[in-house]
Amino acid sequence: MKKNDATFVERWRAFVEWLVALLAWAYQSCVEPYGSNGSQEKQPMMATPGCTQLIDTPLTFFDDYRVVSGIPVCLLETPGNTIKPAEMEMEALSTARESNVDDGEADAEMEQTTPSKGLAISKAIAWPTENDPAAIICSSFSRDGTRLVTGFNCGALVVWDTQLGSLVAVLTDEGHAESVVSCSFLEDSNTIVVSIDKAFMTLRWDTSSDQPPVKSEAVSDHCQAGHIDIEDSHAKISPGGVLMGVMLNTHWHFHLISEQKSFNSTKQAQKAPPVKQENLRTAFLDIYTLPERDEDENWPERQLRLTVVWKPGQPSALQGVEFSDSGRGVLAGVYGEKRSVPGSMVLWPDWGVPKKSFLLSGSMGSWSPDGTLVVTWDPFLQAEKGSPERYTGGCFVWKVRQLEAQFQMMNDHYPEGQKDGQYLVELFPGHPEWSPRYRPSIREGGSYTMVGSTDDQKRVLWARFIDASRVAVCRVGADVEMVIWDVDSAGTPGTVMSLGLGPMSGVSQWGDKVAEGFQGVAMSPNRRWLGLYMGTANKGYVLDLVQGLKVVDIALPQDLTEQRFMAFGGRDCRFVMCGRRNGLVWNAETLTASMRRQNSMAVWTLPEDEADSQPSRKNKKGSLSKSRRGGPIIELGFSPDGNKLALIRRDLLSMYVLDFRSGETMCLSEHGALKSEFRKFAFSADGERLATVMWNGRVLMWDLSVGGGEASKILGRKAELGSLRSASLDPAKGMVFSRDEDDNETVVVCEDNGSLVWLSTEKCMMLDRFEMVGPKDCRACVFKPDGSLAAIVPGDKDVIILFDLVQRSKQSKIVSFHCAPDGLAPYPSNIAHDGSFAVVGWDEKAMKPVLQWSDTDKSDRHGLHKVAEHLAISDDNTWMVVDDNPTHGEGDFPQHWQTASSQGKTKLVVMQLFGAGERKSLETRAIKYAEKIAISAGGRRIACAGDGTRVVVWTPCATKGCIPEYHSLCSGDFLHREKSITSILKKYGAAVLNIPDANGMSFFMHAIEDKNVEFVRGALEYAEKRNTLVSLTSNPFGLEDVPTKSALEIAFQRHSSEIAKMLIKTMTTRVVSSTAMAGFLHKSLVPLGRAVPSLVVDAITADGMPTAIGVLQVPEDVFQRTSSVVATSNVFSTPMNSLQHLWGHLHKPTQLTVGKFEVATVAKVFPYPDCCQLGMRGLLRPLLVSTKVPDRVFASKLVHAVVQYKWQKYAGRLFAHELVVYLTYVMLFTIYAILLGHKNKDPENFEDVIADSNGAVQGMCLLLCAVMGLVNLHWKVNQITTLAIDGKNHGFSGLWYWFSSGWNMLDLLSSLVTAFALPAVHFCATNEELGEAESWLASITLLALWWRLLYFAQACRGIGPVVIMVFEILKDMTIFIALLAVMIFGFSTAFFISFRHDLVLLDVRESFGTFGRSLLTTFGMMLGEFDMPIFYETPSYVITLSIFVVYMTAMTIVLLNLLIALMTDTYDRVKGRQDICSVKARATVIDGLESSLSTFLGTKTKIEREVSRFLHVIEPQGGSTQPPNYHTHWPGRIAELENRFKRALDERCSEMTAMMKEIKGDIGGMDDMVRQQLVEAVAVLQEQMEQQR
Secondary structure (H helix, E strand, C coil): CHHHHHHHHHHHHHHHHHHHHHHHHHHHHHCCCCCCCCCCEEEECEECCCCCEECCCCCCCCCCCEEECCEEEEEEECHHHHCCCHHHHHHHHHHHHHCCCCHHHHHHHHHHHCCCCCCCCCCCCCCCCCCCCCCEEEEEECCCCCEEEEEECCCCEEEEECCCCEEEEEECCCCCCCCEEEEEECCCCCCEEEEEECCCEEEEEECCCCCCCEEEECCCHHHHHCCECHHHCEEEECCCCCEEEEEEEECCCCCEEECCEEECCCCCEEECCCEEECCCEEEEEEEEECCCCCCCCCCCEEEEEEEEEECCCCCCEEEEEEECCCCCCEEEEEECCCCCCCCEEEEECCCCCCCCCEEEECCEEEECCCCCEEEEECCCCECCCCCCCCECEEEEEEEHHHHHHHHHHHHHHCCCCCCCCCCEEECCCCCCCEECCEEECCCCCCCEEEEEEEEECCEEEEEEECCCCEEEEEEECCCEEEEEEECCCCCEEEEEEECCCCCCCHHHHHHHHHHCCCCCEEECCCCCEEEEEECCCCEEEEEECCCCEEEEEECCCHHHCCCCEEEEECCCCEEEEECCCEEEEEECHHHHHHHHCEECEEEEECCHHHHHCCCCEECCCCCEECCCCCCCEEEEEECCCCCEEEEEECCCCEEEEEECCCCEEEEEECCHHHCCCEEEEEECCCCCEEEEEECCCEEEEEECCCCCCCCCCCEEEEEEEEECCCCCCCCEEEEEEEECCCCCEEEEEEECCCCEEEEECCCCEEEEEECCCCCCCEEEEEECCCCCEEEEEECCCCEEEEEECCCCEECCCCEECCCCCCCCCCCCCCECCCCCEEEEEEECCCCEEEEEECCCCCCCCCCCECCCCCEEECCCCCEEEEECCCCCCCCCCCHHHHHHCCCCCEEEEEEECCCCCCCEEEEECCCCCEEEEEECHHHCCEEEEECCCEEEEECHHHCCCCCCCHHHCCCCCHHHCHHHHHHHHHHHCCHHHHCECCCCCEHHHHHHHCCCHHHHHHHHHHHHHHCCCCCCECCCCCCCCCCCCEHHHHHHHCCCHHHHHHHHHHHHHHHCCHHHHHHHHHHHHHHHHHHCHHHHHHHHCCCCCCEEEEEEEEEHHHHCCCCCEEEEECCCCCCHHHHHHHHHHHCHHHCCCCCCCEEEEEEEEECCCCCCCCHHHCCHHHHHHCCCCCHHHHHCHHHHHHHHHHHHHHHHHHHHHHHHHHHHHHHHHHHHHHHHHCCCCCCCCHHHHCCCHHHHHHHHHHHHHHHHHHHHHHHHHHHHHHHHHHHHHHCCHHHHHHHCCHHHHHHHHHHHHHHHHHHHHHHHCCCHHHHHHHHHHHHHHHHHHHHCHHHHHCCCCCCHHHHHHHHHHHHHCHHHHHHHHHHHHHHHHHHHHHCCCCCCCHHHHHHHCCHHHHHHHHHHHHCCCCCCHHHHCCCCHHHHHHHHHHHHHHHHHHHHHHHHHHHHHHHHHHHHCHHHHHHHHHHHHHHHHHHCCCCCCCHHHHHHHHCCCEEEEEEECCCCCCCCCCCCCCCCHHHHHHHHHHHHHHHHHHHHHHHHHHHHHHHHHHHHHHHHHHHHHHHHHHHHHHHHC
């Protein structure tokens, strides 16, 4: 009853609440039909999944750009090519005027689209001809990357908008008269440009001002005197435009005159007598500052002149200058006349101190970000011997701070001049003002580090620091390579990425151009991105230097292919490629969008609970309708700023608003019994409010800004503005936010009959109403986006009524208009927003839409095709978006429409209605059938809704051809088809492998998460074939709120073992960088291997374990006792020339010695960092303590090498020390036990225990054993403590492993007995009971101590396998021993019962008198110890003899032969695993030794310091690659059979492989033949058709 009462109360309460809500609605509808003044109530917004944040870029779909290599690219055409002729301008203007745009507005629009020229151009620009190879000489980005200035060979300067690819300003007549050699924006400005030309005319130009540019001629006194070779002089402006360096080279006959000057406090110069040097070449480097002040007359201001001096016959010209990031350091390059003459670099750490200058090797150089390092190289120097194309490749990394310290030390301790043993050598004593002043020592390891090899025939062209420890080097040999070197690790190459060219003639010429200053390689200002392009091969790429991965493969279209130089700018990855006549600006926001959690496109799906079913509701007639699923999406639209998108789905009681800036999704819905469907909506001007028309005619306004920033906590504020009078199911044709004459905000709604209703958003009431006269029907109503105009198409008249919504009046003229919904265009979305025209069809011949204007007669539509099923026109009525994939078979679609479309794919086309703008295509497979299209104001985003539940939003970075988003293509089996996978990988290459999205997941990682085995396999094969590194981690940029997982972790979480095995297999095939592979193996291998044990085996036994890094020569006697030599180093890899030095340092016997025979060896390295470290930090202990990892991992090369290294390094020494101690321990205890056995008389007191010499020696031995037992206990406690400490970070499996070891427990118990029990019993054994206790304790302990010697024996190479064999046989005999025990027990009981009546006989009584004697006698009978007369002399001899015969038959014939068979089989099996068992046994001993090390004594710390990160190994070249065998015995019958079977299988597989290759060749030949025949047949048919025509 209580339960029923509670149910009744709940139902009654619900009924009362519903009644109150109904009365409130009735009161609001009747008494206050238009709402109350300012009444608002809060409505909850249901929590829904968040949407994706989109890239917020100024680039729009209406801008002219092309998609190249997956990235939008803006073409920068020179003004002579981009500025429209007068006829085209007048045509565009007339078109705009025809669109009912006022002349003033049209003129203003044209003025905005025309570039700002900075100065009036009175004549045509004399641009270089097509034959000029250097039209664009230089370029520079502004600091924010939004502007680009280019300097031309003719002296012109052009400023571009890099975001839109448009022209901003041009300077020609008032600019430079000579070729511009350097230009830059001034500091943080994007309007002030500074430049210098070949005649040293400097110019300062403010593009935002109409003032003429400021000019100044940087002419020195030497130029006036004619000493300067102007043609051979150069200038460069630093990035940021703050400093400028002018390099003035003198004529060869110039004599240097040094004027010694000293300045007093009043800065008055005192001239010294001139000093002439006739045998010195001279150049001057003038340092200028470019201040921002316009009024400065002395602009630019020369701060200092640096004099560079060198001897004749050496480098000839000062040609390159590089400023440090701080602007204080300067590098100047002096090039050689001949390629056999090395160049030189002059370093000034601080150009304000000219006396501190150094001569460095190389002729080019660059600075590290902090200015503490300098890298120099010489791209021109060739080797003295060999072919002329053999260069001496190598870089020098110089330590600037160390050079300065040496300079200070020299001036402090040796002020009088040069001394022996100095690091610096003074070049021109007595002339400190000449540069370079000092030459550093050439000893490597002093002030510089060698990067690369001087013996390497690869030519170094370019080098830049990535950070303070890594440098990127571009070098050319047979291919173009980019190498990332680790400076801190003695110049170790971390990553090598080649262009994939192969031998071709264009590589050398391209290398010459880059060496001469052509920027074929460039790095971004933040030093994260690197670009390289080679025009002759049309190949290039963009690298992510932080990850060391290729992210974009560059291949230009045929019409843009030429040799181009590159320049980066801005904070993101934005770069320009300049050619002869144009430039290409790459807006690569896609590469950096994931740093801001943004995507190029969004795919959003309606929540399932809302999409699947809807509750019952009352219809207009009052009847209750059935619950039904949601219908199609009927309304879709953007907010004015394009950051929000709203959608309405039919038959749903809620609508959704997606915020692409915050990533939130808002669900608007009413609560209570008054829920109603949404029909129309409109955004306010600021996009923060939304007005909606409900199914019941109410107009509501929602505040979208209310909320806490999380989708689950957002609250909307609702206000009811009023109600419409319409009673139809669709009460409104449209709505818009507008303003009245007093600038008050209103909402205008067009009812279904064409009546207009004005509602106040402030007063929440109806302000005005315009009643449409005539039938209650309206065909369409469109609004201007600004809410100023409405175009109403009545249902009974062929007219359009234009209505001024601000004045609330009908316009004076009603124009005729004929645009019936005849099916050729989607109606009414084909009508312009101002009603001026409509799209009525498609002209197949002209390939453009056909427009009908409102003031023209009915046009002839004969021959027109259907435009599309869905269409959207932009707010400015100049562009339209149509779906290129018809959803129905009806209608006469254009032929190219039908052939382009494909099943299961939606395609949109963005095209210009006026003019010939670049068309863009959008594609997605996330939507099969489109239902609605929307385009944002300005064209930054386009949305398409379809399938009733899904919305796709594109940005320009998602245009067809751009890098795709995974979920937009994963519909159906498209990404599972081999052809589709090949096409995607071929088109986008590294982009789909390494570019992450907003969730930190690349296309490739999404395929792993989606368990797409086909795509993962194809991607890994592609990467291996193209030598492309793949990122196997999510969140590569390290975002805080994004989880970081490896590809293997994702594969395990998704239970995809096949993908996991593919990843493991390809990790060692150069698909993953060495650093990434090392990090993964160290972090995830063993933990993941516990879940999938085969993973560890696959990873450790992969082909790349170890990886070969080079070949070196070593003495032959190194391999006398071993087949390989192992050592550790902190260097993972090293150049070929450094291998000999590295191994000579790691292993002294490998050093080459005169008189010893040398052999060639292969140097290898294991990509597993810290594998030789102690404890859980290394590899052995995790493998030993893991019970799930199979033992076959101990047969791998890696484990063999680790065990070998540890044994040779320290474990062998520790083992010998512990063995000696333990043998001493055992021998002392044995002496004590023997003496104890000779003691026949029990002592009566303590004095009797040590009374004689025997007792004294016995007591002394026992005390020594007790001390050694305590030491042994200390070791055991230390082992337990070490494992417990490791257990805090790595789990306590190590403790369980220790306590489960029988050796440890045996040692622990014997040590306890020896240290405590036996001494106490021995010195207190004054009675017989204690004496007996001492005897059996001593005997058991003695056996335990001697038995534990087998623990040490298993680690020895000779006896170890035998000991292991014994233990393995004993393990396999467990079942046999149990069976034997049962049989002995049974027969002994039978004999005991049988002889119970014959106990009078002495022999029977002694053998079977008791059960114990019977049991012992039965066991002895098995060994042949028995007396036959006992069995037949008894009265019951028949029974006893029968039992005896059965027993002896079972024991000697059956069980003993079975034992022999078992032992033979076990021997054969164990013999095949002998190496595994031996290595594991030695690893167990090594781990025990490591865990017993004491941190207090410093032994453990010392060993940890000696062990380096990476394990290196050298093996004889051509020798066996298998792990070394410790024995040469016969491996056993099973192993022999396995080897024979394997050889036979390999032979058969080889035969089948050859057969398959032959079959494939035959098929390929037939395929080529068939293709050739088809081509010939098609050619014949085409020829016949042409003849018929």
